[in-house]
Amino acid sequence: MAICIPPLDASTESSAERKLHEALRSGLSDDFLVLHSVKWIAKPRGAGPRDGEVDFLICHPKHGLLVVEVKGGGVILDYAMRRFASIDRHGDEHEITNPFEQAMRGKFAILEKLKESPFWQKLGLGRIPLGHAAFFPDVDGVGGLVGPDAPLDIIGGRQDIALISQWVDRAFTYWAGPGGQGALSELGAGGVATVQRILARVSTTRPLVSARLVQEEQTRIELTERQAAILDLLSRQRRVMVAGGAGTGKTLIAREKAARAAEEGLKTLLVCYNRGLADHLREQCEGIEGLDVATFHQLCKRWIDKAKSELGRDLMAEARRDYPGGTEFDHHQPIALAFAIDAFGPNYDAIIVDEAQDFGDEFWLPIEMMLSDHADGLLYVFLDENQNIYGRSAAIPIKGEPMLLDKNCRNTTTIHAAAYRYYRGVRIEAPEITGTKIELLTAPDIDRQARAISALVTRLVAVEGVAPHDIGVLLCDGRARSSFERALAAMTIPKSSRWGHLEGYGQGSITVDSVAKFKGLERAIIILWGLDASDPVVDRETLYVGMSRAKSMLYLCGTVAACGRVLDAGVA
Incomplete structure (x- = not known):
């Protein structure tokens, strides 16, 4: 047969x-x-x-x-x-x-x-x-x-x-x-x-875990039928927008699509907004010929530096002169990138954009200009409008409604239920793993909250055998990050562990960083801190992103009132 x-x-x-x-x-x-x-x-x-x-x-x-x-x-x-x-x-x-x-x-x-x-x-x-x-x-x-x-x-x-x-x-x-x-x-x-x-390739893909955690992660997630169908459909389309909630596999599919395009001989760019995510994707895609991975602003710097070195042109100065009312990251760098592409010519047959909800309006012109064939070049855009915590209003150059990913394959059911109280959009199917309940670390001030976090980390690492790099402490209030870091630095944790930022991630490092910088990444255990000043309505997107980063266990740290407010008062 x-x-x-x-x-x-x-x-x-x-x-x-x-x-x-x-x-x-x-x-x-x-x-x-x-x-x-x-x-x-x-x-x-x-x-x-x-x-x-x-x-x-x-x-x-x-x-x-x-x-x-x-x-x-x-x-x-x-x-x-x-x-x-x-x-x-x-x-x-x-x-x-x-x-x-x-x-x-x-x-x-x-x-x-x-x-x-x-x-x-x-x-x-x-x-x-x-x-x-x-x-x-x-x-x-x-x-x-x-x-x-x-x-x-x-x-x-x-x-x-x-x-x-x-x-x-x-x-x-x-x-x-x-x-x-x-x-x-x-x-x-x-x-x-x-x-x-x-x-007739059959794909399996591993979960996105964080920068430099790929080799330690043994569990792999098989693509859902819906995700496999999206990948199959992408093989026949030139411009597609794919949307889905947190944990639905957008980044996994974006990475797989970029790898496939490069393996098929297309010069391919995989571009995102966050540096932490770009570092992680670059490591996962190492060795794939014809595939470049970068943040949008890393891309800008690369082309701007090339113009200065090879053409003697200061494109940032030209952009500031021509557009004096703009800001460096939102206007001048994208405009300078467009100038560079105009000078050197396009460079890619296929471009895959992850975190597209964070791309500003000025980002899309140079993105399109980089395609070697504007009519037939491949442009795939992945986004989650619920993660637009940078407040962008991107004019994505793809007509029609996006294709939807509608199953959460990252979180447990309990974490999904908590995070998706803050989600707006089509219904996302909950994962099949029930998991443990969300736990609260309550204390009246930052110092005692830091003590509760250090006690939890000590128990997880020394007693439960959890690897430190599987733990992340995410701050909802990034403006007060230095205060949180000082409070944690005064606490004792096992010698095999240390507090660290996303950029310096490595073995034994417990990531302490803002929710905004952690977008697109995940940890087995997340401690969400800085809730005391959070408002469930005003900070809906931050709470949604922060809680949905946890794969297996989620802890909320703050005052009793703040934790109860966040856990029980999600926005429908």
Whole structure:
């Protein structure tokens, strides 16, 4: 029985494709791989991105690859008039593309797609057996369909359904030629596996844990069906906006999409707003050729410095002169970046933007300018409007409503319930892990609150065996950070631990930083502090982001009144 991807289901609308799918599955041996409804975007050398699609791709270690186009109902193939049509059960005719020409184009397009992949290149294969055919499951006596580009050996009909193995062998043999494969290279088991990896990849992805925590994190989250569908859809779209609440996997998908684009030979940029998130993504993407990872402002600095070094131009001075009323980060740096791109030219085939809700209006012009092909370049934007704690109003250059991720796969049910009291938007499905209840660390002032936090950290590290780097202390009131840090510094914690900032994160470091700087990251345990001055309405987004950073355990630290206010008075 052949390996068929995907398995046949009710979503396959074509009855002709269902008939052939079942025949191939049951009639071929298990060394055959059959891919159904294969879609891709390829970028041949010197050309822009091209879409491709075939009905079936049959793969075999020895026989090679066979592309099969399927047409249901009756068919008219008029080679004299170049007219091709299908006939439905009512006798109505419908114009179609020549199925043999369609299969031939698909065959060469798939070869282009394979050749641009580094995984295929590493196989070192020469010419492989590669053919195409057309199948008409509702037609008897297909000899009448023979034409100048349609020899009988590559035409299948109703009578071949029951003898599908013989028909597949006949089609492969036709393309191998009378002398067999000759100088052709066998695909081999590794080649078949590589075809599957390139055209029918199955993805799993690990949770985003924090900068420099990837190697210690052993648990991996399998993409939900919805997330997998989003990734599949992104393979066929040029500009897409994806929205979802905290923990729905936006950053995981953004990173995976960036990696895939780079592996497919596209020069790719993965850009976000927060430095901590960029550092983490850069480490996760290390070694992927053709993929750049940066914050937007790191990108600005890189191009501005290049203009100064290579052109002798001070683009920041030019931006300040031309736009005297702007600010450096929101206006002058984006404008200077646009000047630099105008001078050097675009640089990327694909751009993936995470944390897009934090990008200001002036950020989007240079983002678009960096695309090498403005019309066909790939732009994917991921956002959560509930995390707009920087107060941006971004004019994202993508029309239409965003695609939605609607399942939380980060938090426990209890943390989800607490954080999502502060969420506004479509319903997000809660995770399946119940988890422990949210605990309160209550004390009347900062010093005694710091003592409660140090006692908790000591118990977690020394008694419960929790790694210090799995703990984060997030401050809702970033303006008073120095006061909180001084209070913690006066407390004793285990020698294996130390208080640290996000930028200096490492083994044994307990992150103490603001909620705003921690966006996009997560820890197994979060202690949310600085609640005494928090207002559930005014600080809705900060509370939402802060609580949703916790994967397994969440502690609220403040006065009894403040903790109760935050926990019980969420905004609907």
